[in-house]
Amino acid sequence: MSTPATTDRAPTDQPPADRPVKPPPSIGTVVGLLVFAAISVYAAIGIEFTLRPLWEDVNRGREIVARYFDPNWAILTRPAVREGFLETLYIAIIATLVGCLIALVCAMLASKVSAPNTPVYRITKFVLSVLRSLPDLAWGLLFVAFVVNPQLSGVLALTMFNIGIVAKLTSESIDAVERGPIEAVEAAGGSRFQRGRYAVLPQVAPNYLSYCFYVFEINIRASAVLGMIGAGGIGTVINILVSRLQHEDLAAVVYALVVVVFILDQASRAVRRRLT
């Protein structure tokens, strides 16, 4: 990181003799940097990375981008657009609630502190990492195929995705709880459920609630795009406008989307700040 510069900037007279020699960079750092550079070059070649379109082909994009500075605000008054936004919001709210409730149970099973035994803990952890590894839109595609109804598939897709995130974060909080209350409940003869309810849950509740609001923020964003694959919400409208090349209308919808997400984000984060 900080190898050469000190010697370059040596003052007029020679450096004092007692100055320690700079240690050479460790082998780990060198190997790490080499691996990093190799992967970067490989990836850049793989996707044919170039910034040339930014100044060469900008004219092709300019026409379209220019239309984004002239949005057609009138489209926002159309009932379809208003309903799309509301639908996005409803889907996000329902999915957050259902997902977070299931996630609480999964989190209890996915922490060594509260899980009944090791196999349950391992299996739950594995299932959760599989749940998280599929992106939200992949869940959307699956549930659109399964249940057909757009709104329901949106709710189900986000629910699955939420379980993975909230359960993982909450289980990590559970790992870190203080053992005192658990031992107290155990000593008083509490059952496993009572142990979770009265010793673990009160300790993780603020964190858990804050994670719920965090996934609500993710859900708003995700449910806005889920419509692109036919899972309800404002994404449906966006998709139609893109395919009809109505960029002025699209611009207005996208700006409105950004404003809505921005406001809900700020509100949710204000709540989270108070929780923790």
Place this chain on the structure above:
Amino acid sequence: MSARKTHPPTQESTTRPRPPSKVRSTVWLLVSALIVLFAIWQVNADWSRFANIFTEAPRYIALMGQGVIENPFTMPWSEYWTKSLALMIESLQMAWIGTLIGAVLSFPVSFLAASNTAPRVVVIVTRQVLNIIRAVPEIVLALVFMIPIFGLGPLAGAMALGVGSVGTLGKLSSEAIEGIDRGPLEALDAAGASKLQQLRWAVVPQVLPEIVAFWLYRFEINIRAGAILGIVGAGGIGSILDQLFNAREWGRIGLTLVVIIVVTVIVDQISAKVRQRIIAGPGAPAAAKQVRERVAV
């Protein structure tokens, strides 16, 4: 809760202490319940379709499973596997380059968004810009801005991921910068270092490990985002996923999902290990022991 020996009780003094008021939490619970009920009532989802999960889904899942267990070395299937894998690697490449772009763009910005390295006005403006970037879903970014400029393909996807990453990376990095120890900063100030030298020799060395860890964290997020950007034509495995669902080729869908899950889980694990190593430093347990010994002496 019963009476203590030290307090020889009269009947009145043994009353149990009143539990704290639950009015506030009850009100919040009721309000949230009302909001959710309103949403359930308003959204015109066809809840009866939920039964499909039990009637239709198992059949599709069985079909997907068949695709996965089909001999991967016979002709159509071997090609499907290699194709899916190649596209998933393209998604990974997009995620890597996207993260790199995000890191390069967000690094200077994070200094402008930290209250101890930039003037107040700049901080407020930069923070709001970051918040706005965070509010745009990557897929919208790709569809609306990057594909018109860069054309269809992974380059547009990588650019969308890159610009989308600036929001979170800038915010997290600036918070790390705000949490630094002021000592080195003051020492350099006293030694007459310029503002830039102070940043380079007092701030960067302190925050770099944490910021690099954030980059890796964002890389993990970008893998998931990169896997779906193809749905709008921005490269990666999403492109084939959309086609397969339209054609209802369940066998290939199952196989492709398996590729996504396995690759994502593996890369996640590696990235998490590297992050831990960066944050904890070399030989974490040994170092911790050393510190303890040093304190003891």
